[in-house]
Amino acid sequence: MAYVRQKEPLGLGHAILMAKELVGDEPFAVLLPDDVMVNPGGPAVLRQLIDAQNSHRGSVVAITRVPPDQVSRYGIVRTTRGEGRLWELADVVEKPSAEAAPSDLAVLGRYILSPRIFDKLEHTARGAGGEIQLTDAIRALIADQPVYGYQFTGHRYDAGTRLGWLEANVALALESDMADEVRAYLRSLDLRD
Numbered sequence: 001m002a003y004v005r006q007k008e009p010l011g012l013g014h015a016i017l018m019a020k021e022l023v024g025d026e027p028f029a030v031l032l033p034d035d036v037m038v039n040p041g042g043p044a045v046l047r048q049l050i051d052a053q054n055s056h057r058g059s060v061v062a063i064t065r066v067p068p069d070q071v072s073r074y075g076i077v078r079t080t081r082g083e084g085r086l087w088e089l090a091d092v093v094e095k096p097s098a099e100a101a102p103s104d105l106a107v108l109g110r111y112i113l114s115p116r117i118f119d120k121l122e123h124t125a126r127g128a129g130g131e132i133q134l135t136d137a138i139r140a141l142i143a144d145q146p147v148y149g150y151q152f153t154g155h156r157y158d159a160g161t162r163l164g165w166l167e168a169n170v171a172l173a174l175e176s177d178m179a180d181e182v183r184a185y186l187r188s189l190d191l192r193d
Contacts, residue, residue, distance in 0.1 A: 002043070011131025016113075017121040025115050027053060030134075032109025036168040039154030040175050045110050048152050052086055053112040054091070058146030061138070062110035063087070068098040071106070075135045077149050078102030085151040089142055094135040096129060105149060107154055117141055180189065 002022055006015045016030060029046060037045040045062060053060045063077060075094050079087040093102060110144075120137035127133040141147055157171065158164035173182040 001156070009131075010126070010158065011129070011133055013121050013132035013134040013137050015122055016134060020118045023115055023118070027112055027114055030109075030111040030113060034158065034160035035109030036106070036157040036159045036164075036172070037110060037152070037154055037163060038157075038171065038175070039152070042118050042153055045154050045156075048154075049112045049150055052148060052150045056146065056148055058088075059090075059114045059117065059138070059141060060086075060112045060150050061092075062108045062147045062152050063105045063117045063149035064108060064151060065104050066106040068104065071096065071098045071101045071104060073110070074106035075138075076101045076103060077105045078106060079105065079149065085153075087149045088152070089138075089147045089149050092135050092138050092143065094133055105151070107149070110152070114141070115143060116145060117132055120144075121189065 004018045006018050008014070012032075019028075029050070031046065031101050039045055040049075043051070049060045049062060066074060072095050075092050076096055077087070077089050078091040078093075080090045080151060081088050087105070091101070091102060092107060096102070117137055120140040121134075124137045124140065127136050135186060138147060155171070157168035159168050170182070173179070
């Protein structure tokens with residue numbers, strides 16, 4: 001096992017750039033821990049992205065539709081054409097207002113990226129919050145090679161919120177070998193006010 005450490009909080013793009021020497025010239029995965037993604041009974045979300053990348057040879061990001069009141073929390077994509085669950089991206093905009101958003105398709109915390117992203121990150125100026133934004137580097141990458149959004153099957157929990165963290169834990173517990181005990185416990189709760 002190998003790891004690198006981001007010594008300064010300069011954004012997700014900077015964190016990924018720190019892994020350049022470890023990655024080399026191969027596509028690689030980025031998994032953000034505050035997005036817990038599960039697909040019980042089906043292929044894992046990361047497996048879905050890997051399969052899409054293997055068949056189309058571009059970078060692939062996980063996307064899903066979000067309600068208008070949540071658009072400003074995500075990178076939102078503009079697509080050019082689609083094939084099933086796979087969409088070629090024309091642009092990605094970091095946290096636009098609902099009125100300015102190019103769509104309702106949000107990028108979530110799973111990526112398969114081409115190593116060419118490192119060149120883009122090295123030339124990406126600091127953006128929002130003085131950080132090197134991965135979204136800005138992906139925008140630059142779109143100009144050079146195909147980048148796709150894949151509408152994954154499964155469910156995503158936002159473990160970056162207290163409620164989302166709790167929902168993820170309950171959902172995963174209900175899929176575990178403790179499912180019967182967890183269900184019994186939940187039934188035993190007095191949920192009346």
